[in-house]
Amino acid sequence: xxxxxxxxxxxxxxxxxxxxxxxxxxxxxxxxxxxxxxxxxxxxxxxxxxxxxxxxxxxxxxxxxxxxxxxxxxxxxxxxxxxxxxxxxxxxxxxxxxxxxxxxxxxxxxxxxxxxxxxxxxxxxxxxxxxxxxxxxxxxxxxxxxxxxxxxxxxxxxxxxxxxxxxxxxxxxxxxxxxxxxxxxxxxxxxxxxxxxxxxxxxxxxxxxxxxxxxxxxxxxxxxxxxxxxxxxxxxxxxxxxxxxxxxxxxxxxxxxxxxxxxxxx
Ligand code: BGC
Numbered sequence: 001x002x003x004x005x006x007x008x009x010x011x012x013x014x015x016x017x018x019x020x021x022x023x024x025x026x027x028x029x030x031x032x033x034x035x036x037x038x039x040x041x042x043x044x045x046x047x048x049x050x051x052x053x054x055x056x057x058x059x060x061x062x063x064x065x066x067x068x069x070x071x072x073x074x075x076x077x078x079x080x081x082x083x084x085x086x087x088x089x090x091x092x093x094x095x096x097x098x099x100x101x102x103x104x105x106x107x108x109x110x111x112x113x114x115x116x117x118x119x120x121x122x123x124x125x126x127x128x129x130x131x132x133x134x135x136x137x138x139x140x141x142x143x144x145x146x147x148x149x150x151x152x153x154x155x156x157x158x159x160x161x162x163x164x165x166x167x168x169x170x171x172x173x174x175x176x177x178x179x180x181x182x183x184x185x186x187x188x189x190x191x192x193x194x195x196x197x198x199x200x201x202x203x204x205x206x207x208x209x210x211x212x213x214x215x216x217x218x219x220x221x222x223x224x225x226x227x228x229x230x231x232x233x234x235x236x237x238x239x240x241x242x243x244x245x246x247x248x249x250x251x252x253x254x255x256x257x258x259x260x261x262x263x264x265x266x
Pocket of ligand 1: 150153194197
């Protein structure tokens with residue numbers, strides 16, 4: 001299977017670190033022109049651009065707070081002016097702001113909902129409008145492709161992280177409802193739902209031996225995930241090889257959603 005995104009433009013939100021960075025670099029290696037969105041980590045975004053360019057690809061760095069409507073509109077404009085039409089949106093930007101439920105401030109709640117969920121609404125709406133205006137490109141099967149980065153926590157409740165789990169559950173219904181509405185226009189949308197992937201977001205866990213041991217009990221496949229485990233699926237899902245996959249979530253979690261606590265139990 002030869003997956004190649006030559007002449008395709010992909011916009012990755014939150015591309016300066018973690019899974020977003022891995023996906024941006026993987027698309028760059030596969031020939032795409034990559035719009036690297038970041039919010040605060042300018043230096044890291046520049047590293048991503050360098051890495052894409054050194055693998056022969058091209059990129060454009062765009063600073064935007066994707067939870068702000070005006071920023072999203074200008075990000076799409078800037079991307080389009082530079083590269084022309086966008087073909088693929090990777091709705092990735094996301095944060096955690098953990099706290100026990102009773103101690104969670106309203107700000108911690110709204111911030112995570114805005115960054116993780118509202119941003120995906122804003123970017124998907126903009127991408128959808130953009131795809132429809134542009135229409136189908138010769139040789140393509142879909143007029144545009146959207147991948148929402150969700151989490152195993154769209155399914156698994158997560159005490160101590162209700163804002164995060166609620167945002168990911170919201171992404172699932174956002175994605176599926178858009179899929180119902182826009183499928184007839186040949187806009188393809190799906191989610192990828194990573195489990196524990198070694199990135200800065202969960203460094204407190206994987207950098208601590210005891211916590212890591214506990215984490216591994218939740219992963220039947222017996223290892224923590226790497227960013228490329230996720231990026232490879234994103235490449236496949238955005239390609240025409242996955243043309244009949246629409247409105248679904250692919251879990252990339254080493255079996256975390258098998259609820260391993262129930263093995264010999266319950
Ligand atoms: C979270 C990680 C966590 C993983 C499994 C992800 O969505 O961002 O911090 O390790 O889910 O619980």
